[in-house]
Amino acid sequence: MERHLYTVAQLRAIEQAAYAGLAPGTLMQRAGKAASDFALELLGDRRDRPVLVLAGPGNNGGDALEAAANLADAGVDATVLHLPGRRDASTETAAAYERARAGSVGWIDMLPPGAEWGLVIDGLFGIGLERPVDGDYREVVVGLETIRCPILALDVPSGLDADTGAVIGPDGIAVRATHTITFLGDKPGLHTADGRDHAGQVRVDMLGVGSEALPRATAQLSGLPLFAGRFTARRHNTHKGSFGDVAIIGGAHGMAGAPVLSARGALYAGAGRVYVAALNTPPGYDSSQPEIMFRAAEDFDFFGRTLVIGPGMGDSASAIRLLARALDSDSPLVIDADALNLIGASPDLQSRLAQRTAPAVLTPHPLEGARLLGMTAAVVQSDRLEAAREMALRTNATVILKGSGTVIARPDGEVLINPTGNAGLATAGSGDVLAGICGALLAQGWTGWEAAAAATWIHGAAADTLVDEGVGPIGMTAGELPAAVRKVLNRLVKDAASR
Ligand SMILES: NC(=O)C1=CN([C@@H]2O[C@H](COP(=O)(O)OP(=O)(O)OC[C@H]3O[C@@H](n4cnc5c(N)ncnc54)[C@H](OP(=O)(O)O)[C@@H]3O)[C@@H](O)[C@H]2O)[C@@H](O)CC1
Numbered sequence: 043m044e045r046h047l048y049t050v051a052q053l054r055a056i057e058q059a060a061y062a063g064l065a066p067g068t069l070m071q072r073a074g075k076a077a078s079d080f081a082l083e084l085l086g087d088r089r090d091r092p093v094l095v096l097a098g099p100g101n102n103g104g105d106a107l108e109a110a111a112n113l114a115d116a117g118v119d120a121t122v123l124h125l126p127g128r129r130d131a132s133t134e135t136a137a138a139y140e141r142a143r144a145g146s147v148g149w150i151d152m153l154p155p156g157a158e159w160g161l162v163i164d165g166l167f168g169i170g171l172e173r174p175v176d177g178d179y180r181e182v183v184v185g186l187e188t189i190r191c192p193i194l195a196l197d198v199p200s201g202l203d204a205d206t207g208a209v210i211g212p213d214g215i216a217v218r219a220t221h222t223i224t225f226l227g228d229k230p231g232l233h234t235a236d237g238r239d240h241a242g243q244v245r246v247d248m249l250g251v252g253s254e255a256l257p258r259a260t261a262q263l264s265g266l267p268l269f270a271g272r273f274t275a276r277r278h279n280t281h282k283g284s285f286g287d288v289a290i291i292g293g294a295h296g297m298a299g300a301p302v303l304s305a306r307g308a309l310y311a312g313a314g315r316v317y318v319a320a321l322n323t324p325p326g327y328d329s330s331q332p333e334i335m336f337r338a339a340e341d342f343d344f345f346g347r348t349l350v351i352g353p354g355m356g357d358s359a360s361a362i363r364l365l366a367r368a369l370d371s372d373s374p375l376v377i378d379a380d381a382l383n384l385i386g387a388s389p390d391l392q393s394r395l396a397q398r399t400a401p402a403v404l405t406p407h408p409l410e411g412a413r414l415l416g417m418t419a420a421v422v423q424s425d426r427l428e429a430a431r432e433m434a435l436r437t438n439a440t441v442i443l444k445g446s447g448t449v450i451a452r453p454d455g456e457v458l459i460n461p462t463g464n465a466g467l468a469t470a471g472s473g474d475v476l477a478g479i480c481g482a483l484l485a486q487g488w489t490g491w492e493a494a495a496a497a498t499w500i501h502g503a504a505a506d507t508l509v510d511e512g513v514g515p516i517g518m519t520a521g522e523l524p525a526a527v528r529k530v531l532n533r534l535v536k537d538a539a540s541r
């Protein structure tokens with residue numbers, strides 16, 4: 043899957059350009075038709091169930107009115123809960139209202155308690171929402187929370203910021219849809235932050251607008267086409283040196299598990315040799331993974347090795363020394379966990395990072411990202427794309443900002459949102475495994491951008507596989523991920539070979 047993501051400003055420009063060449067109301071009629079077609083598909087053979095259509099004050103409400111009229115024409119029992127605003131509706135929305143009025147649509151002005159619906163269509167607000175959903179609108183959204191049927195959002199689930207995926211406003215509220223049909227281009231907010239929980243499955247309908255009319259998108263959904271060329275079958279005539287060395291630097295006193303999880307991630311993602319360079323006295327070996335070699339970090343030679351630095355590393359003087367040495371080296375570098383916090387606190391380490399020429403990939407969660415940027419995690423989460431872009435620009439590195447809809451950014455402003463993964467990844471150690479996978483791909487010669495995109499995608503796909511097998515999301519452990527990562531990777535290579 044590869045899909046461009048447009049900002050509201052870009053969508054308004056697309057809308058304006060498309061609008062100019064069409065009869066008034068055409069786009070809204072197309073949106074209403076796409077919505078009612080999708081609604082009929084969701085109803086399937088339950089077309090006798092009543093459908094509730096929520097129509098708000100703006101053009102999103104106009105889309106909903108068109109959809110309601112279409113459903114009634116198709117013989118569906120469609121009821122509109124109409125909540126117009128104080129201002130006059132646009133000409134198109136007024137026309138859609140007249141059309142629905144003339145048909146066999148039912149009308150209500152409040153949510154009847156206890157009513158049962160086969161489907162709810164949310165056309166309260168779309169990309170025009172700029173302040174929190176309140177008053178009667180809020181009451182309706184609260185009322186939806188107890189309704190147990192599919193909810194189809196038109197364009198954007200009402201209450202969600204289409205650019206950022208944040209629910210609008212302090213103490214804001216947004217519709218939790220099971221499906222979203224989005225118009226004129228996909229939107230980043232449907233795929234990150236609160237977006238995945240509120241949008242459900244996303245379908246894009248371009249309303250007949252051709253790709254030549256679209257601006258250049260600086261954000262897209264990540265997907266196999268971005269890195270599929272790297273999945274080549276291994277040649278027979280190879281050896282462990284052919285697939286790179288990865289060294290995990292971390293494991294201070296009491297934190298030996300984190301680098302071991304990273305090391306397993308690297309091993310199962312195909313690195314030739316994997317070391318743990320431990321700050322504390324290294325264990326002799328890992329009995330469940332004896333392939334991992336343990337060394338003391340202080341006198342470990344970084345040369346020719348890909349480094350994953352930070353898991354369980356702590357903030358000792360020795361940790362800072364090792365991090366400075368790693369930043370100054372020519373080794374490809376994944377920077378995780380404690381190493382990120384140390385960089386956030388040190389202008390000296392920041393300038394060493396910014397001056398690097400070898401690949402560097404940073405893997406912050408929102409709090410680590412916040413420390414790097416000198417802001418709060420809430421501010422990072424309020425605009426994850428912008429935060430990831432800013433981090434990439436300041437550090438001159440590729441950034442993987444973890445969380446629901448992980449954002450991957452590079453210094454030139456290009457951004458990906460990863461669509462794989464699930465809540466099972468919200469568990470201790472899963473980030474360590476991700477850093478290890480990323481290290482393994484760098485060690486096999488991938489660029490920082492490809493390694494970051496693919497490691498995130500594969501890590502999420504591995505978690506999705508585990509959920510399909512009944513292992514999670516509840517109770518999924520980080521230690522279960524590496525074997526699933528191996529399965530996903532080998533399947534991708536096999537699929538690539540058979541294409
Ligand atoms: N134009 C086109 O060609 C096409 C448009 N399309 C569709 O239009 C949608 C965009 O329409 P839109 O711009 O009218 O904005 P929309 O999201 O409906 O809401 C804005 C309205 O809500 C009001 N309002 C805002 N916040 C509020 C609050 N908290 N509480 C109460 N009221 C509030 C606000 O009022 P105001 O702020 O002006 O007082 C204004 O009236 C887009 O998402 C897509 O679905 C498609 O058909 C494709 C073709």
Ligand SMILES: [K+]
Nearest residue numbers: 164167198200
């Ligand atoms: K909506």
